[in-house]
Amino acid sequence: MTTLSEGKVKVKTLTMRQAINEALSEEMERDTSTILFGEDVGKFGGVFGVTQGLHEKFGPRVFDTPIAETTIVAAALGMAITGGLRPIPELQFGDFVGVAFDEVFHKLGKWRWMHGGQMEIPVTLRLPVGIAGGAGPEHSQSPQAIFMHAPGLQIVVPSTPYDAKGLLKAAIRENNPVLFFEHKVLYDVKGEVPEEEYIIPLGKADVKREGSDVTIIATALQVHTALNAAKTLSEQGVEAEVIDPRTLAPLDMETILASVRKTGRVLIVHEEPKTGGCGAEIAAQIADEALFDLQAPIKRIGSPDVPIAQSIYLEQFYRPSEQQILDTVKELMEY
Template sequence: MSEKTYLQALNEALRQEMERDGNILILGEDVGRFGGCFGVTQGLFDQFGEDRVKDTPITESVIVGAAAGAAVAGLRPVAELMFVDFIGVAMDQLFNQAAKMRFMFGGKAKVPMTLRMPQGAGIGAAAQHSQSLESWFMNIPGLKVVIPSTPYDAKGLLISAIRDDNPVVFLEHKLLYGVSGEVPDESYAIELGKADIKREGADVTIVATSQMVYAALQAAEKLKADGIEAEVVDPRCLQPLDSATILDSVKKTHALVVAHEAVKFGGPGAEIAALVAEEAVEYLDAPIKRVGAPFCPVPFSPPLEQYYIPNADNIVAAVKSIR
């Protein structure tokens, strides 16, 4: 294994998959010579050329629509939007076309496309460039939703997303691009829909996604000082969701806190809380608690933005309210 950043892990996954399969192409704004808005496609244009690494107009509807069409025609496109916030102008192409084609044509049409989108707050990009919108995509049958937290997971899950015969929404938190971790140099795939227990514990389950996995791990260390051993579960995929791992953890710990950066109201934590309430309520010794962002646009002011983003202390407070 080598120490790699989250960004480098994604870049390596793209490179290795493109070397393996000539049907894979990349398209998006500035993904070519510039290497992508955040640098994820750096160097791929030089290696694979403009036929396979395509700069597009500043038109998200074209990017997503072209990716869906290319996928149905037999290619495996990996499309990039600069920010998840821009998906609004391309939702018809995503949820009415890409997500439904396989169903509407009785399985005869496959749509093996991956849509990579950076999301999340923390870089002072204000309300239109900082949202976490994973719950939108969770609610669309036909889409798979991947949200990795570590460099290791990012590489393995992106490889699986590219190889999948269904449209996959792949969400990357902008603050994670510089996070480092051990990543194998060789190609490997992580099964979509398989959660990972980032920390074992017996007293409370914390289900956390994306950047909040790190906040949950920090919270777990703080709770340890008070004699509370938290188990941190990272779903890694929100659709399909690994219900079994979450339920097994709750059955062991008898308490649940869910943490995500998306707004608390209607966020992914609501679905996870409902799952546990329906399937394992008899194992709970206390109410389920959710930690999420307030129901308002992401502020531009740095102090307000930091207040807006959930953190380890918020998770600790939620755990202590039930333990």
């Protein structure tokens, strides 16, 4: 479990927006080959304010692009393999990674291997995702699970400012492509971040809360929903262990399986549609490796398999709720 208190580490409180901005700034200071570009990331500072001040600080190394996702990703690939650069492209809304699907799915993930390992592809593609404020069916999705089916890509999904900064710094230094998914609602979430330099290695899950009765595996915003539900469950005599995978590829099954074998009950929660979401793969691997350690069936909660509503009143019914978690855990405990 990540703990920063106890006076051992000097910390400051940042929003996730500020933590990502700090990571970008520090890495661009450290390595002059690092560049940042995308739609409105320059003088405007990004549609979500994440890149505020970076254009003023780094000048032409932070620049705007047309609304052309295919070109953004393709340019990043070309810069990485021919220009000796370490690009950090941003797609203003992660949904539109679909426009650049060929460049991401085929080229970013496969070209190093197709060319006998002769090239490195140090591209970190930033992708804001998630249901937030009535943005509708094409600006509210969480498409990260699609890329679990794409060998060669690493997938990061942070849930806290601490994780976002440490994981982004690791992603930028990585010599292989990383998709960095940022939930838009989490930009305003505050948390403690060390004042000193730190890196969180990719592929290491975090136990956000320890427990003995049921394992709740959650990603992005749903980590916070799960933690809130765990507090209520504790008052009812049920101790839930909450695990945040943090990266979906590589996926830290060792930490997940250790928890499952301890509790014997599993609930997986994510905002992606339930069908084919990351929970499906996690559940399959648990069934493969720990079926006889289970005391109840593996349960999943995800969004319904329909396009996300434009209405701010209807969209709330797509996102998994604390009550759904409480009801499902009650069902698990009855086995």
